[in-house]
Amino acid sequence: MEVFEVVIALLLGGAALAAVARRIGAPYPALVALAGAALALIPGVPTLVLDPELALALFVAPVLVDAAFDASPRDLRTNWRAVTSLALGAVVLTVAVVAVVARLLVPGMPWAAAVALGAIVAPPDAAAATTVLKALRPPHRLLVILEGESLFNDASALLIYRLAVGAMLTGTLSGWTVVPMLLIVTVGSVVLALVLSRLTLAVSARITDVSTAVVVQFCSTFGVWILAEQLHLSGIITLVVYAMAASRRAAEVVPARIRIPAWAVWEVAVFVLNVLAFILVGFQLRSISERVTGAAGARYALVTAAVCAAVIVARMAWVTGAAAFSRWRCRPHPDGTPGPRDPVALSAGAAAVVGWCGMRGTVTLAAALALPTGAHGGAEFPYRDLIIVTAFGVVLGTLVLQGLTLRPLMLRLGLEDDGSVGHEVRLARVETLRAALAAAEACPEAETAALVRHRYALQLSRAEAAVSIPAGPVDHDGQDADEAVVRAATRAERRRLVALRADGTIGDAAFQRVEEELDWAELDWARVVQAGAREEE
Structure with a gap:
């Protein structure tokens, strides 16, 4: 019960911190990360170690599906250069820089473990950045690039992570077998995703109950991940392609009465998983802090600070360098004729924002928690405690430093919605x-x-x-008048309905059904009278 009570209390705390974050215009993971760090300092906090095989499936699978379902293939194709550059180039550079820094500071760390650390901290979490950016209405291209990067950099980073962990545990990694294996895994994952998306939609089309539909959605998400892993394919690639393929036909298959509550449930589930990830890391940091003291603690702090600086510098260097090269490539020719046109080349200001949106989040925490613990007779991953502390330190440092300064940076640069x-x-x-x-x-x-x-x-x-x-110009006076009519009529209906229940004319069962009808009618009419005004604000 002790762990359960702590988790419930911290979930409530996470909800309160999210409300505070919205009020101050900061990403809520930044405040939740601070709470997770504080958890490690509280005496008497229980120790809880999650099964490594469960960590990635539990925390990464739903988050990936939620993000991939909303992705736009058209916009990704338009911005494929920038997305590919970040998902591959920035990730590989970050892994290499972090591995070198880790080896310099901890000479005894094997290269495979150092590369695993680099892969853990390489993928940024776009959710934290877009939480702030969407409120500031930046150019749509920036959101597309960040969200697209977040989908595919998870795949590239975790693929490197799996190779490094496997090499560390087995002691072998043949370069001649890696490329064919990656091709087979990629193609197999895409084919499996396309088949499973069609199968899932065929099942969903026959479900009319909301609760059953939502449960099937979640079970399908974990089922796709488990099946891909059992077939030794990439769960990340499979889920991304699966969600993007399913989203293309979901509007035709899933009715509105299921889609609306399902969206709400998924939003809550992703929020809870984010908070739980920080809670679980806090539990483990508490046990680590009891084992690491004195000189070892100072070394952990030094490695964490150095790796955090390395990931920030590596990303900024890659993004600004790639954007500068793209602008240089599009420069006018010496004779004055226009150079090659690149409609999605990032300006210096846009590149600065994309580079600064390097906050790490749930995927980094889940990958760190998924390192082998040595339970069930296996070998513990070398320097596991150091890697977990460093990963959490990078998440905390980037969320606090970059997350809390992103809004002032955006306002300073003055990037506006196009x-x-x-x-x-x-x-x-x-x-x-x-x-x-x-x-x-x-x-x-x-x-x-x-x-x-x-x-x-x-x-x-x-x-x-x-x-x-x-x-x-739009007639705002007319729209305000229409909205006032809707509000007045709705208030009158609700007052009369409450009065009918209060005097015993109707019971609660009838009250709840009519109240639900009024809720839907209010949302429907409010959408009608406010649609134009919302776009003009």
């Missing part, structure tokens, strides 16, 4: 409403047909006014 997504949203509204109005007009007359057609015609006229440049 409006591309807003324009596409307005265009999509017009086209979908035209299709809806045409379908409504083709239906036979019914008692509510005129009301339905009038509603779609009203939405269409507003959407056309928003998307048409010559149409002039």
Whole structure:
């Protein structure tokens, strides 16, 4: 019960810290990381060691699926150079720099263990950065690059991690077998993902119960990971391709009444997993701090600080260097003719932001926790305590240093939204409403047909006014009046419903059903009257 009580208390604390983070405009993982560090200093904190085989599946699989499901293949194709550069070049450079730094400071550390440390701290977590960036409305390209990088750098870093851990435990790694193995693993993972996505969608199309659908979604996520691992494929690549493939047809298969609550459940689950990762590291840091004191503790602190500085410098050097090279390649020719055009080349300011968005997070913690513990008769991974402390120190250092200064940096550089997504949203509204109005007009007359057609015609006229440049400014007074009508009507309905329950006219069962209907109706009408205003703010 002691561990359970601590976990429950810290989950509540994590929720409170997330609220504080939203208020001050900081990424919530930064504050949760501080809480995890404080946990290691509290006397009497229990020791809890997670099964290494469970760590990656539990913490990485749902986070990856949640991110990959929202990824845009079109935008990734447009920005493939920048995404590939970060997912491969920046990761390899970081692994190499960290491995060299670790070997210089700890000469006794085997190269395989040093490379494993580099792979653990190499992949940044885009969620922390985009939490801040989305509130500041930066150019959409920056979000695409960071989110795309986060998907694929996990795959590249954890692939290096698996090779290094395997080499450390077996003592052998043949370069002639690595390349063919990587090709087989990559192709096999993609094929498996495509097959499983079709199978999962076929099953989901037959589920109408919300609870069952959400449970199947989570079980499918872990099932895909487990099957890929059992087949000795890459769970990371399989899950990324699986989620991206499933998302293309999910809108046609999954109804809205399942999709809306499922989104909420996934958001909560990812938040809980992030908090739990910091809690588990805090548990382990407590036991490590009891074993490491004096000179050993000072060496741990030195290695942690040096590796944290190395990952920050390596990323900044790669991003700014790659962006500068891209701009140099696109420079005008000596005769004045334009150079090659690169529409997605990063400016110096954009490169500085992308380089500074190097906060580490859940994947780094999960990879550190997944190192072999020596239980069940196996060998403990060399320098495991040092690697866990260093990994958490890098996560804490990058989240606090970069996470808390990202907002001032963005405001200083003045990077603003280019409006591309807003324009596409307005265009999509017009086209979908035209299709809806045409379908409504083709239906036979019914008692509510005129009301339905009038509603779609009203939405269409507003959407056309928003998307048409010559149409002039939006009538905010009219929108405010419509919103006031909706609020007044909804309040009246709710007051009357509460009164009916209070005087005993209806029971709680009827109250809850009508209240749910009013909730959906309020959301629906509020979306109608606020859609145009939200895009113009």
